[in-house]
Amino acid sequence: MNLVSIVVPCFNEQESLPHFYESVTEIIAPLSQYHWEILFIDDGSRDKTLSIIRDLADKDDRISFVSLSRNFGKENAMLAGFDYVKGDCMVLMDADLQDPPSLIPDMLKYWEEGYDDVYAKRRDRGKESWLRRKLSLLFYWLLDKSTRFDVLKNVGDFRLLDHRCIEALRHLRERERYTKGLFSWIGYRKKEILFDRQDRQYGSTHWNFFQLAGLAIEGLTSFTTAPLRWATYSGILIGFAAMCYLIWTLIKVSIWGDPVAGFPTLICVIVFLGGIQLFSIGVLGEYLGKVFNESKHRPVYLVQEYHCGNKDKLK
Ligand code: UDP
Numbered sequence: 001m002n003l004v005s006i007v008v009p010c011f012n013e014q015e016s017l018p019h020f021y022e023s024v025t026e027i028i029a030p031l032s033q034y035h036w037e038i039l040f041i042d043d044g045s046r047d048k049t050l051s052i053i054r055d056l057a058d059k060d061d062r063i064s065f066v067s068l069s070r071n072f073g074k075e076n077a078m079l080a081g082f083d084y085v086k087g088d089c090m091v092l093m094d095a096d097l098q099d100p101p102s103l104i105p106d107m108l109k110y111w112e113e114g115y116d117d118v119y120a121k122r123r124d125r126g127k128e129s130w131l132r133r134k135l136s137l138l139f140y141w142l143l144d145k146s147t148r149f150d151v152l153k154n155v156g157d158f159r160l161l162d163h164r165c166i167e168a169l170r171h172l173r174e175r176e177r178y179t180k181g182l183f184s185w186i187g188y189r190k191k192e193i194l195f196d197r198q199d200r201q202y203g204s205t206h207w208n209f210f211q212l213a214g215l216a217i218e219g220l221t222s223f224t225t226a227p228l229r230w231a232t233y234s235g236i237l238i239g240f241a242a243m244c245y246l247i248w249t250l251i252k253v254s255i256w257g258d259p260v261a262g263f264p265t266l267i268c269v270i271v272f273l274g275g276i277q278l279f280s281i282g283v284l285g286e287y288l289g290k291v292f293n294e295s296k297h298r299p300v301y302l303v304q305e306y307h308c309g310n311k312d313k314l315k
């Protein structure tokens with residue numbers, strides 16, 4: 001019998017967890033042709049999340065959990081999930097029920113048909129502001145244009161992964177992680193299913209605008225060095241334009257004796273160039289910072305406690 005693991009990163013999810021457990025167990029109850037493992041990754045929660053998980057694990061031996069030594073962020077918590085998961089396949093989902101467990105049977109159906117990565121794609125992006133929508137479109141466009149692999153729009157982390165994918169993801173141990181990109185990077189046979197993402201019902205989201213912008217920069221700089229090339233091109237382009245303008249001014253002065261109006265043009269040029277230069281240094285710095293962080297070779301996460309549910313069923 002195949003073992004299916006459900007992996008759930010949790011950070012301060014005390015309100016959601018009981019509802020989550022209830023709806024997941026309800027969905028998996030009829031699927032008795034599989035063994036089940038529910039692996040919670042407690043990402044250093046500061047509320048009662050861990051003790052709720054412990055209570056659930058006492059009652060239900062399908063539950064395992066890993067508790068991290070502090071809050072490492074969802075991206076790192078997911079790597080802990082890949083490392084500790086035991087299943088022949090795993091379903092990765094959020095604890096806040098925004099990823100409907102009712103999709104699990106469909107995902108398993110496609111897995112049985114031989115797909116390795118069954119990902120859930122949002123039909124629409126729910127209640128998001130116009131700006132956030134446009135920015136996310138711009139981000140996906142940039143990433144898509146500058147990488148070799150397909151970057152999927154409106155796809156989150158909610159997906160079923162075959163053990164082949166899990167094995168591959170375990171090898172990708174970069175410290176600054178953009179897991180959505182890694183799923184695309186590994187390739188394998190992918191299948192899309194559509195769903196409507198619910199709004200969060202309990203607790204609140206852990207993302208603010210700057211964190212999202214940070215994740216977008218992370219995504220770009222993790223998968224492409226194209227921004228460095230943009231900086232080079234803009235340098236060449238502006239240099240060329242300046243050259244043309246210089247020649248034109250020289251001609252004007254020497255042939256027509258034109259007195260050149262200096263100040264406004266000068267200010268424009270200085271400010272414009274200053275902007276481009278700062279941007280380029282920033283881009284350079286992003287990459288340099290990455291090299292710095294990776295070169296320290298720190299572990300991606302540290303584990304405080306691991307509890308394995310039913311050890312007999314789990315190989
Ligand atoms: N999460 C986590 N560590 C963090 C932040 C979030 O493990 O530092 C988990 C969180 O408990 C939830 C999932 O990641 O299960 C998604 O978080 P959230 O709902 O805040 O993100 P959103 O749905 O708004 O993208």
Ligand code: MG
Pocket residue numbers: 094096098200205
């Ligand atoms: Mg959420």
